[in-house]
Amino acid sequence: MLKDKACIVGIGETGYCRKPGSGMSEEVLQLKASVAALADAGLKGKDIDGVLAFPNLGKSETFAASLGSENLRFAATIHMGGASPVASLRMAAMAVDSGAANYVLIPGGWNGFSGVRVRQTVTTDKNSIPGGAIAWDYYMPQGLTVPPQWYALMCRRHMHEYGTTHEQMGAVAVAMRKHAQLNPGALMCGKPLTIEQYMASPMLADPYRVNDCCLETDGAAAFIVTTVERAQDLGKTPIYIMGAASGQPYPADEFTTRKDFHQTGLTIAAPEAFRMAGVTARDIDFAQIYDCFTFEVIQQLEEAGFCKRGEGGSFVENGGIELGGHLPVNTSGGLLSEAHSLGLGHIVEAVKQLRGDAGERQIADAQLGVVTGWGDFGDGSIAILRK
Amino acid sequence: MSEYNKPLPGMDGLTKEFYDFCKDEALHFQKCTACGSFRHVPREMCAQCNSFEWEWMKSSGRGTIYSWVVINRALHPAFYDSNPQAVPMAPVVVEMEEGVRLLSNMVGCTPDELKMDMPVEVVYEAVTDEITLPRFRCSQA
Ligand SMILES: [Zn+2]
Numbered sequence: 001m002l003k004d005k006a007c008i009v010g011i012g013e014t015g016y017c018r019k020p021g022s023g024m025s026e027e028v029l030q031l032k033a034s035v036a037a038l039a040d041a042g043l044k045g046k047d048i049d050g051v052l053a054f055p056n057l058g059k060s061e062t063f064a065a066s067l068g069s070e071n072l073r074f075a076a077t078i079h080m081g082g083a084s085p086v087a088s089l090r091m092a093a094m095a096v097d098s099g100a101a102n103y104v105l106i107p108g109g110w111n112g113f114s115g116v117r118v119r120q121t122v123t124t125d126k127n128s129i130p131g132g133a134i135a136w137d138y139y140m141p142q143g144l145t146v147p148p149q150w151y152a153l154m155c156r157r158h159m160h161e162y163g164t165t166h167e168q169m170g171a172v173a174v175a176m177r178k179h180a181q182l183n184p185g186a187l188m189c190g191k192p193l194t195i196e197q198y199m200a201s202p203m204l205a206d207p208y209r210v211n212d213c214c215l216e217t218d219g220a221a222a223f224i225v226t227t228v229e230r231a232q233d234l235g236k237t238p239i240y241i242m243g244a245a246s247g248q249p250y251p252a253d254e255f256t257t258r259k260d261f262h263q264t265g266l267t268i269a270a271p272e273a274f275r276m277a278g279v280t281a282r283d284i285d286f287a288q289i290y291d292c293f294t295f296e297v298i299q300q301l302e303e304a305g306f307c308k309r310g311e312g313g314s315f316v317e318n319g320g321i322e323l324g325g326h327l328p329v330n331t332s333g334g335l336l337s338e339a340h341s342l343g344l345g346h347i348v349e350a351v352k353q354l355r356g357d358a359g360e361r362q363i364a365d366a367q368l369g370v371v372t373g374w375g376d377f378g379d380g381s382i383a384i385l386r387k
Numbered sequence: 388m389s390e391y392n393k394p395l396p397g398m399d400g401l402t403k404e405f406y407d408f409c410k411d412e413a414l415h416f417q418k419c420t421a422c423g424s425f426r427h428v429p430r431e432m433c434a435q436c437n438s439f440e441w442e443w444m445k446s447s448g449r450g451t452i453y454s455w456v457v458i459n460r461a462l463h464p465a466f467y468d469s470n471p472q473a474v475p476m477a478p479v480v481v482e483m484e485e486g487v488r489l490l491s492n493m494v495g496c497t498p499d500e501l502k503m504d505m506p507v508e509v510v511y512e513a514v515t516d517e518i519t520l521p522r523f524r525c526s527q528a
Contacts, residue, residue, distance in 0.1 A: 126397065137402045138428050140394035141520055142490050144456070144478045145463035152456035153480055160454075160503050206457035206475075206498075254428055256480045256488045261454075 003276050006093035007231035007238035008223050008385070010041025011348045014109065016187055016219035016339030021114025027058055029220035030107040031066055037222040038067075042235040043103060048224070050074035050101030052088040054108035054342060055081065056128065063107055074101035081130060081375025082290050083246060083265060084108075085343040089371075089383050090244035092225035102226060108344045109220020130376035134254050148205040148213055148293060150255065150377065155207050155295040157261055162310035164298060166207065168317055170198040172294035172329075173211050173336060175322045180333030182323075182361035187215055188337035212294040214335035221344035223351070237355050239385050242368075243277030245269035246381035255377040265380025266303040266372060274305065277384040281306045284384070285366045286353055287327055288346035290374040291334040297321075300372050301329075304382060323361060331361045343373045347383075354387040391514050393465045398517065401429035408443065410519040412511045416487055418444040427487035448509035449526065450483040457498040481507055481523055494522045 012033045014022070022029055038045060045067030051060035052075075060075035074095050078087045085108055092104035126136035135144075144150065158164050177193035180186035193211065201211035231238035247268030249258060260267075274280060281304065289304075291297045298312035306327060307315040315321070321329035332338045332349040339345060350369040352358045358366075366387075373381040396402055401417075408415040416427050421438035432439045457477045458466075466473050477498040481489050493501070494510055506526035513519045 133397060133402070134428050136394070137396035139478075139490055140463070141396050141514075141518075142478050142492050143393075143458060143461075143463075143466055143473075143476050144490060145394070145461075145466065148462075149456050149458060149478065153454045153478075156456065157454040203457065203459045206459060208456075251434070256453075256490050257427060 001276060002090070002093050002097060002244060003242055003278070004240050005097040005228060006225050006241050007228055008089070008241070008347070008351050009226050009231050009234045009236060009238055010037040010043060010224035011221070011351050012036025012038070012040055012223070013221045013341070013345070013348055014219050015185060016217045016341065018113045018187060018217055022111055022218035026110050026115065027062065029109040029111070029218070030058060030063065030222065033109055033220035033222040034063060034067060034105055034107045037105065037224050040236060041224045043224065045069055047103050048105045050092065050095050050104035052092060052104060052106045053077050054084055055079045057108065057110055063105065074104065080246065080373070080379040080381065082292060082343045083373035083375035083379040083381040085347060086244070086371055086373035086381035086383050087246040089225065089241065089347060090246060090381065093241045093244060096225060096227045102230060104225045105222060106225070106344070107220065107222040108342045110342065111218045112216045112340045113218050115218070131253050148208045151293055151296060152205045152208050154255070154261065154299070158295065158299065159207060162313065164295070164313040166199065167195065168298065168313035169207070169212055169294040170195050171316045172291070172297045172321070173198050175316070175319070176291060176330050176334045176336040178322055179331050179361055180337035182359070183332050183338060186333040186338040187217060188333060208293060208295070214292050215337070215340050217339040219339050219341060221341045221348050223344065223347055237387055239351050239354050239387055241383055242279070242386050243273040243275070243384040244382065245272035245276070246379070249378045252377060252379060262299065262309060264299060264303045264374070264378040266300055266382060267380070269380050269382050270304040273382045273384055279368060279384065284327065284368050284370050286331060286363050287329050287370040287372070288331070288334070288350045289329050289372050290343050290346060291330055291336050292374060294336070296374055297329065300374060300380070303380070304370065304372060323363065328363055331358060331363065346371050350385050354385060393514070394463070395515065395518055401431070404443065405429055406518055409511055409521050410513070410517075412519070414446040414448050414509045414521050415443040416446055416483070416485055417441045425485040425487050427489055446509070447484045450481040450489070450507055450523070452501060452503060452505040452507060453480040453482040453488055455479040455498070455501050477501060479523065489521070491521055491523050493524065495524050
């Protein structure tokens, strides 16, 4: 059992921006976030002996070389897109618990605004896209080329079967934007969004409007995992990994033929994580849910067990996921209104909330938090954290 | 036809076989000869029974609409730059009588006219000399 065997002991961020861009390479961005995480933990680069790099955004050995991590013993990358950081969190816990490494660094960051934009899906290399040759041979020739279009197909079927509405999707967008108003680091701080403005937002990939989609931003974040024993010797309140799991929908490389069209990686992963932690969804004080698009928040709340499948729409209505609601979600503003930090920001925000460092958006006496990741065609990862 | 500059499938292996059938205006799916399961997209073995024995079977070509997305703003340069009239377009997931699902597009049916479970049938669009894509139209029967 991995329960309470490892802790997050350091977090770092670069800050996020759009125009004119970070002015730094993606490698430098991630190194700056890593240095910030080391400082937060009270560690040096040479202490790091494990690195889990984000897919396609740099190699573990490159980060180790720059940071002076002379004893790199554990290096890997988990290929789950936006689900990778939380899946890496679990893998880091496994690594330190087994002794494969003592201090594992997980960096991630990109020039998602000023560099290659998500929308410009790579058109020359079939191996670089989720689904690989399947997407290349069977999706792209039919005009299905980018994530909002894939997920819109899932969303419309959900709307048909369960009556999920645009207004409910809008409730997600509005909640994230409200939270961003309390986060000076959020790109949408100072730019509130009403449900009326949301409903007037133009359709991009119907049922997705522009305001259903996450931001495209530059920036990086990083965090460090070590054993519970080592965590006691460091400066900050250790954040315990009570439960963690990841999973893949079936089949993971193709989504249109799934027997259970609404299955995601979380369908498998969430029960495992809650069982490991020995808590239930009702015990959770907040959730940081990977919000690439509004509907994916609704879908993950369902598959993670915060409500039944089909009830996610009503779960998010009437301020249910806002601060003060039954389950505050994405207290930083998330990918929709803070920045697209590839899911690392969700982990960083969970740590801030559990440490009591979340400023104006702090949840009083936050004890238990959930973080999820979502990637590719619905890969899922989840961690249950406590202080 | 030489001006077609939208994404095309890689024409090798089972994918070439699948699209070569389309060129002959005959949609085919793989059927496992051990357990009888149909499958799409093409794969080398049956995920139900792990048999490597299979044959191509001609599809009835009939199915129903399972989901769709209306793309109002194309985000891929080939769909965006080449032809502004290309949007809105509406990729559809069709659930075939054989039980498999297939991603395609409708012809002669605007996005507004799409309905869940609407019966559709396959038609063929030769987009280049070599490649024909399966499309669908509202069922005529
Ligand atoms: Zn079989």
